[in-house]
Amino acid sequence: MNGDYSKFLQTFFEEVTEHLSVLESGLLTLEQNPNDVEVLNRIFRSVHTIKGAGPMFGFTTMSRFAHEVETVLDPLRNRKFSATREIIDLLLESADCLKMLVEAAKNGTVIDENKTMLDLEARLETCLIIPAPAPDQKATSGPPSTAPTAPAPVTSVHRTYQISWIPGEDLFQRGLNPLKLFEEMGRMGTVRSCVLSASRLPDLTELDPQRCYLSWTCTLETDYPREDIESVFEFAATPGGLTITSLPSSSAAAQPTQEPDPQLAHSVIDEEDDPRLAEVFFGQRSDSLGVILVEQRAVTPAQLVKALDRQETLRAKAKEQKVEASMRVDTEKVDKLVNLVGELAITQSMLSALGGRFEIEHLPILQERLLQLERNTREIQERVMGIRMLPISTAFSRFPRLVRDLSAKMKKKIQLVISGEETELDKTVIEAIGDPLTHLLRNACDHALEPPEERVVAGKPEQGTIRLNAFHEGGKICITVEDDGRGLNRDKILAKAIKQRIITGNDILSDDQVWALIFRPGFTTAEELTDVSGRGVGMDIVKRNVEELGGLVSIKTVTGRGTTFTLSLPLTLAIIEGMTIRVGQDKYIVPLLSILESIQPKADMVKTLIGKGEGVNIRGVFYPIVRLHEVFDLQPEHKNPEEAILLVLEVEGERVVVMVDEILGQQQVVIKSIEENFRKVDGVAGATILGDGTVGLILDVRGLMKLARQEQSIAV
Amino acid sequence: MATAAAGTTQESGQQGIEAEDNQFLTFCLRDELYGIDIHRVKEIKGYSAITKIPNMPSHIKGVLNLRGTIVPIVELRTAFGMPTIDYTAFTVIILVIVRDRTLGLVVDSVSDVVHMGQKDIQASPDFGTKVDVKFLSGIGKSGDKLVALLNIDQLLTEGYMQEAAAATA
Numbered sequence: 050m051n052g053d054y055s056k057f058l059q060t061f062f063e064e065v066t067e068h069l070s071v072l073e074s075g076l077l078t079l080e081q082n083p084n085d086v087e088v089l090n091r092i093f094r095s096v097h098t099i100k101g102a103g104p105m106f107g108f109t110t111m112s113r114f115a116h117e118v119e120t121v122l123d124p125l126r127n128r129k130f131s132a133t134r135e136i137i138d139l140l141l142e143s144a145d146c147l148k149m150l151v152e153a154a155k156n157g158t159v160i161d162e163n164k165t166m167l168d169l170e171a172r173l174e175t176c177l178i179i180p181a182p183a184p185d186q187k188a189t190s191g192p193p194s195t196a197p198t199a200p201a202p203v204t205s206v207h208r209t210y211q212i213s214w215i216p217g218e219d220l221f222q223r224g225l226n227p228l229k230l231f232e233e234m235g236r237m238g239t240v241r242s243c244v245l246s247a248s249r250l251p252d253l254t255e256l257d258p259q260r261c262y263l264s265w266t267c268t269l270e271t272d273y274p275r276e277d278i279e280s281v282f283e284f285a286a287t288p289g290g291l292t293i294t295s296l297p298s299s300s301a302a303a304q305p306t307q308e309p310d311p312q313l314a315h316s317v318i319d320e321e322d323d324p325r326l327a328e329v330f331f332g333q334r335s336d337s338l339g340v341i342l343v344e345q346r347a348v349t350p351a352q353l354v355k356a357l358d359r360q361e362t363l364r365a366k367a368k369e370q371k372v373e374a375s376m377r378v379d380t381e382k383v384d385k386l387v388n389l390v391g392e393l394a395i396t397q398s399m400l401s402a403l404g405g406r407f408e409i410e411h412l413p414i415l416q417e418r419l420l421q422l423e424r425n426t427r428e429i430q431e432r433v434m435g436i437r438m439l440p441i442s443t444a445f446s447r448f449p450r451l452v453r454d455l456s457a458k459m460k461k462k463i464q465l466v467i468s469g470e471e472t473e474l475d476k477t478v479i480e481a482i483g484d485p486l487t488h489l490l491r492n493a494c495d496h497a498l499e500p501p502e503e504r505v506v507a508g509k510p511e512q513g514t515i516r517l518n519a520f521h522e523g524g525k526i527c528i529t530v531e532d533d534g535r536g537l538n539r540d541k542i543l544a545k546a547i548k549q550r551i552i553t554g555n556d557i558l559s560d561d562q563v564w565a566l567i568f569r570p571g572f573t574t575a576e577e578l579t580d581v582s583g584r585g586v587g588m589d590i591v592k593r594n595v596e597e598l599g600g601l602v603s604i605k606t607v608t609g610r611g612t613t614f615t616l617s618l619p620l621t622l623a624i625i626e627g628m629t630i631r632v633g634q635d636k637y638i639v640p641l642l643s644i645l646e647s648i649q650p651k652a653d654m655v656k657t658l659i660g661k662g663e664g665v666n667i668r669g670v671f672y673p674i675v676r677l678h679e680v681f682d683l684q685p686e687h688k689n690p691e692e693a694i695l696l697v698l699e700v701e702g703e704r705v706v707v708m709v710d711e712i713l714g715q716q717q718v719v720i721k722s723i724e725e726n727f728r729k730v731d732g733v734a735g736a737t738i739l740g741d742g743t744v745g746l747i748l749d750v751r752g753l754m755k756l757a758r759q760e761q762s763i764a765v
Numbered sequence: 766m767a768t769a770a771a772g773t774t775q776e777s778g779q780q781g782i783e784a785e786d787n788q789f790l791t792f793c794l795r796d797e798l799y800g801i802d803i804h805r806v807k808e809i810k811g812y813s814a815i816t817k818i819p820n821m822p823s824h825i826k827g828v829l830n831l832r833g834t835i836v837p838i839v840e841l842r843t844a845f846g847m848p849t850i851d852y853t854a855f856t857v858i859i860l861v862i863v864r865d866r867t868l869g870l871v872v873d874s875v876s877d878v879v880h881m882g883q884k885d886i887q888a889s890p891d892f893g894t895k896v897d898v899k900f901l902s903g904i905g906k907s908g909d910k911l912v913a914l915l916n917i918d919q920l921l922t923e924g925y926m927q928e929a930a931a932a933t934a
Binding site: 635680681682683721722723725726727730731732733736738741742743744745746756 | 813816821827830833836837868
């Protein structure tokens, strides 16, 4: 039954993920309208479903936690309490924790008693005891009473104590129950851990049931002063049997940061109950965790390697799972497709009938039916592509939360305005575009947008705005990230680039070329690292990811006013618009996106400059000419640029002119992989099947430029 | 025809000979007979237009469209250092499976599928054939003919991969 089970399991995860996203977006909506009963009901139902479905698959921890969340949501939706900002924050944290539990369940990692989860559970339990935001009362010391009125600690100024208690053997005879003492401790704060020691337990034959042989070591996080804790044990502790030491505090309920993943870190440090690690981890350094740990001598390099390996395996597993996903498709799309296939079947049988008794005078009818066939096939192709298209809102959905968290973290006021979320694009592109967009948004929040005071001084509204927009244009999809922040500073960028030796002081660069510098790996003008950005890693990854999708990134900026990043992507990955060109007898395909223009030069436009080789002067700018036949070792028809065609290509802001014999035409081209059976070829991006059944190679412009440069350096 | 009981130990320790099932597809290059383990042969196809790939060593002719998949084609004559000839009506492309990949080999013509027992196969001495001995997994006898048995994995990974790597270095 294993196969069936795993199918249900997959469906379960898909649905849970949907419910989680309903929960999160519902909570964000709730923030704006805390009394929206409709939303409250919606998120309650989602959590309820997760709670109910979990145990069916054995995910009891997930379910238990969901139950806690549900317990808070119920009174909210019944209007017994109203949702304050603190409660919503807590619920959002809980949603993150649920997400983490689901991930763990997916990966098969067992999470029993996770610290974050336990802490959240405790907070969830106490958050509704006082309807108003919990006051910052100093906990009054006094004899431990039995009424549970201890305010839930909202501030993160906890103290953590390690309490080691060895009761006297006559504990029971004095009428004391250890359980009651623990409950008392629990009411004073959060018991983070409790370890039993049964070392004094004698043999069963010698055991006196009326004597207490057990001892405990607990860690307690509490606002109460030490004396209060001691007073809990007033009657119970024998001299020397109670030791209370205070530990450096770890901030409660570590916010799930984007990186490093708390769960992964726990896989390294959970076993070592070392408080230094907790501080280091939850602190604000942005070095890679491994470096810090080794530096602090908290782990040995060998342990680090082991943990990193595990991290890799977990990542690989996560990636694998992403790939085998299924998708939801609009029934209308499927219905249309079914109709089209029906029409195709009809056309096919008409053709068969004709072919069966073909006479030459039937030729016009044959041609007409073939035309019909072509129409059918083209429409089916488009529709099938359409099935893989999803609205981009699925990629955008996580951004409101991201911007909200970032703006809170950086103490800036930022609002995110999203438009065009119905725009559809290929599922694979949507999945791949998430990371680059996240980087861009983080950069906008971190670097581009100024803190409120600065904005006011500059005459801008206190609240910064980021506009995220998606639309179709010219057979491509464009996504723009626009902010009204500082804009790019040309001088600063140049200075940094010179300092990092990316360019020399003598190079003259156009504005576009200067902006393009920020995409260099390692480049950053950030004065300091924050843990959000500044390492100079984000932008080059953005560019690389976008280009891997066959798209382009461009920048428009006005210093002081703001910046707009535009990503333009093909609608689908597998098909590109290509221009077929010929060199001698060989045909190649050039991606249309890279072609700026094509010209047939006049004799006086072509010059050879010393040190720069052969080039062409186009409207005052000199471009080096790359003879495709030289780079690819082909036999050209024309060796003279004036008789040939020059294609002006652009990639990465760099332009190059490629000489070919003839342009044959433009066509949509289905990309086929060469690497599947062969290997990556320099200068070739992929292959396709041409109309005559032969293979056509698609040029990789960037690779071509690299090859051309190599050729030139060899020749010179 | 000794097959079954012949276990897995082999005299010559060369890879590529299946102990259980010694069936080989034989083909001709020039006047010499070569053989490939039948299990590696995916398909035999008539010659059709091959698209050249730029900057490849000469024995890699290019790629071919095999029902929608791009398959690289190796000219065996060139790979073995023999002069090339014009293609005839008998020229075929043998599609073989190396690791998980499909590759095509251009050969002069194909011959029969022959069975060879363990005792018919010997280690390849260094003689006669122009082929580098490391690409042979043995010399077999079929009837009165000698068949040079190719070690496909060796040939197509070490051979052309290395050269290809060197060519683009």
